Amino acid sequence: MSKVSMVLNGKAVSADVEDRTLLVSFIREVRQLTGTHVGCDTSQCGACVVHVDGKAVKSCTMLAAQADGAEVLTIEGLAGDSGLHPIQAAFREHHGLQCGFCTPGMVMSALDMINRHGPGNLDEQTIRHELEGNICRCTGYHNIVKAIKAASDQMAGMAQAAE
Amino acid sequence: MYETNYHRAGSVADAVRMLTEAEDGKFLAGGQTLLPTMKQRLAAPSDLVDITKIPDMKGIREEGNQIVIGAATPHAEVAASALVKSRLPGLATLAGGIGDPAVRHMGTIGGSIANNDPAADYPAALVGLGASVTTSKRTLAAEDFFIGMFDTALDEDEIVISVAFPAAEKSAYAKYPNPASRYAMAGVFVARHADGSVRVAVTGAGQSGVFRVDGMEDALAANWSPEAVAEMSLDSSNMLHDVHGSARYRANLVTVMAKRAVAAAG
Known part of the structure; x- marks a missing residue:
């Protein structure tokens, strides 16, 4: 057992947990907080994506202790x-989900790619490439890609308006 | 996953001591292979020594004609580095194609080469560029570091500290990823150095891990063009054959990837 503390x-927050506790189990x-999902549990599907120190990671493939x-x-x-974050709003607007199981991971990966490329700098090809680690079995990805593109462009507008 | 004890090392000496004191310890880098293996109970180390927070093992710098990358540097940082992109574009491409974005934020170059998965990408860059590996005990040429499938020259208590890549005149990497895992079915790194020497290193296809292709190196040294290797057929007797592809299929992929890599290098 170790004490794990994080923001x-x-x-x-902090808790005493077994050292083998995965970050997703801690969460x-x-x-x-059950919004973060466990889909495959083998680091393929991306339903468990969260950000650690600003970077998207698969929380099923990291120990809580590593995030101390x-x-x-x-x-x-x-x-x-x-209300909703612009990415969440865009997923709703563009029907970027059906069953919704992969959605938390999709949204967190979307935020990560917008952060890295800069709002407004994503094209369809880049978004599809960036989504390699997130699997959706319902939508065929089209509306997810549209939602991320729309959110990225909208966030660029918001950044501009704030200046 | 079986119970384990987590330790965080603050220095290389610290890490070696923690591992030596453990009953059956393992170094933990990004954990993108080790943790899934432990979850499947294929590995059950009594202790994990996290070496990713050691300052000496982080970052990318230029030293003379070499690019030196700390072993705990994640793939995403190598892929995004302006220095790597300008001096060794093939290495930046390779790092940016490992796994997926979330895996690249965790996985490290040191962890990847210490594991020496026969389908991992980095071994091709190390051998293709003639890199040297500095550990807590010594400095080794890449070709002496990689021994075979999941096997390296590392002792149990030896840590990779950094990898030094000589800057090349041209470099590129092309891989055919397995559609599900993104591991290389065949990945070919090509490099041409200022003295005209050429290296071609292949990962993903060989039964004993990374290997060089002498015939392609000679052909490309004489004529640096995709056509020089386009018609070459490789001996498939030492190629991997599994559910993902036969040995002959992989041998053919090597030629196709070599052609693409030379074209990309320009």
Whole structure:
């Protein structure tokens, strides 16, 4: 057992857990944040993607202990007081989900790619390539790609308006 | 996963001590192979020594005519490095094609080469560029470091500290990824150095891991063009054959990837 502490969605949390505890188990079972999903459990599907220190990672393939001292952001930390995050809103607007199981990971990967490429700098080909680690078995990806493109462009507009 | 004890090392000496004190310890880098293996209970180390927070093992720098990459540097950082992109574009392409974006944020160059998966990408770059590997004990040429499938020259308590790549005049990497796993079915790294020497290193296809193709190196040294290797057929007797592809299929993929790599290098 070790004490693991992190800043989870802006809030300092800590718990004594077995060293083998995966980050996704810490988030879902210890912290009861069940928005982060476990799909394949073999690092293929991306349903468990969260951000650790600002970078997308598969939380089923990382120990909670590895994230000790880190800032972790999950799907629950995205929406602000004023409502859905622009990426969440775009997924709703463009029907970027059907069953919704992969959606938390898709949204977190979308935010990661927009952060890295810069808002407004994503084209369809780049988005599809960037989504290699996220599997959706319902949509055929078309509306997910559209939603991410729309969110990226909208966030570029918001960044411009803020300047 | 069986229970294990997690330790975080602050220095290389610290890490070696922690491993020596453990009953059956393993170094943990990005964990993108080790943790899935432990989850399947194919590995059950009593202790994990996290070596990714050691300052000496991080970052990318230029030293003379070499690009030196710390062993704990994740693939995403190598792929995005302006220095790597300008001096060794083939290496940047290779790092940017490993796994997927989330895996690239965790997986490290040191972890990848220490594991020496026969379908991993990095071994092709190390052998293709004639890199040297500095460990906690010594410095080795890449070809002496990789011994065979999942086998390296590393001792149990030896840590990869950094990898030094000589800058090449031209370099490129082309791989045919397995559609599901993204591991290389065949990946070919080509490099031409300022003295005109050429190296061709292949990963994913060989039964004993990374290997060089002398015939292609000679042909490309004489004529640096995709046509020089386009008609070459490789002996398939030492190629991998499994559910993903036969040995002959892989031998053919090597030729196709070599052609593409030379074309990409320009």
